[in-house]
Amino acid sequence: MVGAWVARSAPRPLLWVAAAVAVAVLSWWAVGRMRLTARRRAIARTDxxxxxxxxxxxxxxxxxxxxxxxxxxxxxxxxxxxxxxxxxxxxxxxxxxxxxxxxxxxxxxxxxxxxxxxxxxxxxxxxxxxxxxxxxxxxxxxxxxxxxxxxxxxxxxxxxxxxxxxxxxxxxx
Incomplete structure (x- = not known):
């Protein structure tokens, strides 16, 4: 549905797709970093x-x-x-x-x-x-x-x- 809207209304649909991929990759990276930070904190609190x-x-x-x-x-x-x-x-x-x-x-x-x-x-x-x-x-x-x-x-x-x-x-x- 979103893809059809982008194709109809956006003058450069590939730009929208590239931006969506970039946002997805950045989100994946950020979630991984947050998990690693949480794990570091948990380990630091463990004796x-x-x-x-x-x-x-x-x-x-x-x-x-x-x-x-x-x-x-x-x-x-x-x-x-x-x-x-x-x-x-x-x-x-x-x-x-x-x-x-x-x-x-x-x-x-x-x-x-x-x-x-x-x-x-x-x-x-x-x-x-x-x-x-x-x-x-x-x-x-x-x-x-x-x-x-x-x-x-x-x-x-x-x-x-x-x-x-x-x-x-x-x-x-």
Missing amino acids: LSELDLMSGTEFEEHVAGLMQVHGYSAVTVVGGAEDGGADILARSPRGQAVVVQCKRWRHRVPPNDVRAFIGTLNSGYDGYQGMFVASNGFTEAAARAGGEHMVLVDRDGLARWMGGVEVPVPPRA
């Missing part, structure tokens, strides 16, 4: 003690938000019972494909869980860099097992990331 009260799914969403706020793109939460060992898929600020495992546990992650994630990286995510985020850190054996295969983000690293002090980015492949 470590609140992480301990989150469910596993909420923790995954929190980590995904941290990634988006700090330059990761194409961030998708895929976690759940059938996630195949991956909770989040994304692209790092350097453009690398990243797969993330999140554990919001009351105890430190043991080596068998880190080894299981290494298996996931090797079997289903060829070309991806790994990141393992644990709300209460890793045992020494787990840190040794995963250190050379992926980025490990423990509780202190998570605090630095949430504060914007240090953003974990996988090394170049």
